[in-house]
Amino acid sequence: xxxxxxxxxxxxxxxxxxxxxxxxxxxxxxxxxxxxxxxxxxxxxxxxxxxxxxxxxxxxxxxxxxxxxxxxxxxxxxxxxxxxxxxxxxxxxxxxxxxxxxxxxxxxxxxxxxxxxxxxxxxxxxxxxxxxxxxxxxxxxxxxxxxxxxxxxx
Amino acid sequence: xxxxxxxxxxxxxxxxxxxxxxxxxxxxxxxxxxxxxxxxxxxxxxxxxxxxxxxxxxxxxxxxxxxxxxxxxxxxxxxxxxxxxxxxxxxxxxxxxxxxxxxxxxxxxxxxxxxxx
Numbered sequence: 001x002x003x004x005x006x007x008x009x010x011x012x013x014x015x016x017x018x019x020x021x022x023x024x025x026x027x028x029x030x031x032x033x034x035x036x037x038x039x040x041x042x043x044x045x046x047x048x049x050x051x052x053x054x055x056x057x058x059x060x061x062x063x064x065x066x067x068x069x070x071x072x073x074x075x076x077x078x079x080x081x082x083x084x085x086x087x088x089x090x091x092x093x094x095x096x097x098x099x100x101x102x103x104x105x106x107x108x109x110x111x112x113x114x115x116x117x118x119x120x121x122x123x124x125x126x127x128x129x130x131x132x133x134x135x136x137x138x139x140x141x142x143x144x145x146x147x148x149x150x151x152x153x154x
Numbered sequence: 155x156x157x158x159x160x161x162x163x164x165x166x167x168x169x170x171x172x173x174x175x176x177x178x179x180x181x182x183x184x185x186x187x188x189x190x191x192x193x194x195x196x197x198x199x200x201x202x203x204x205x206x207x208x209x210x211x212x213x214x215x216x217x218x219x220x221x222x223x224x225x226x227x228x229x230x231x232x233x234x235x236x237x238x239x240x241x242x243x244x245x246x247x248x249x250x251x252x253x254x255x256x257x258x259x260x261x262x263x264x265x266x267x268x269x270x271x
Contacts, residue, residue, distance in 0.1 A: 041201055042223070053242075
């Protein structure tokens with residue numbers, strides 16, 4: 001049916017993950033995607049079905065290809081708070097997960113992977129006590145909010 | 155302008171007012187199983203539409219009816235396209251529908267929630 005795709009789906013998906021990590025979902029228009037990914041509009045729709053379809057593919061690609069090296073570092077006890085690998089996941093948790101069951105499930109799975117990596121990590125020498133409680137609070141709120149889509153209708 | 159609603163297992167797209175004359179169609183019923191997704195896409199109005207048959211096209215005023223491009227059949231019903239929503243289909247007469255709706259974000263949310271995946 002129609003023309004062959006004529007583009008590297010993996011590369012486009014990876015580039016989309018980069019775009020979505022840097023800007024709000026609604027801030028990325030189809031015009032932006034067409035221009036920055038260098039793919040024809042019709043091909044985008046044909047391949048991914050919708051902007052959401054491309055977003056889900058990008059998020060899945062990111063979790064499969066980018067998250068593992070981060071979890072390895074975490075398990076080895078490295079500090080990764082400055083690592084931008086978490087950005088797409090954070091944006092997904094804040095923006096999309098509360099209203100998109102599919103995104104909520106992917107985000108929950110990623111949290112689980114990160115939790116497990118942290119459990120394998122060697123015990124850290126005395127956390128700085130001042131920031132720990134706030135960090136925990138922010139993290140807990142983030143996770144609670146991202147889980148609302150999977151918990152039931154809002 | 156079109157209204158999009160979910161009726162049981164179907165997506166129903168109804169063309170309103172005079173626009174149904176221009177597009178020679180007043181109603182499309184698509185099983186939800188054949189709906190791949192929906193996207194608000196005001197920029198699509200600027201894209202080439204391909205060959206029209208049958209329907210109406212007055213550039214800058216109205217694009218309505220069936221258009222053929224790259225071996226695909228696409229149903230258009232837009233005026234300026236600012237509120238265009240693209241509905242991608244599978245195993246249907248049309249590869250996709252490009253219709254103008256009152257509230258693109260609400261229409262996209264409706265379709266995304268209705269389409270299982």
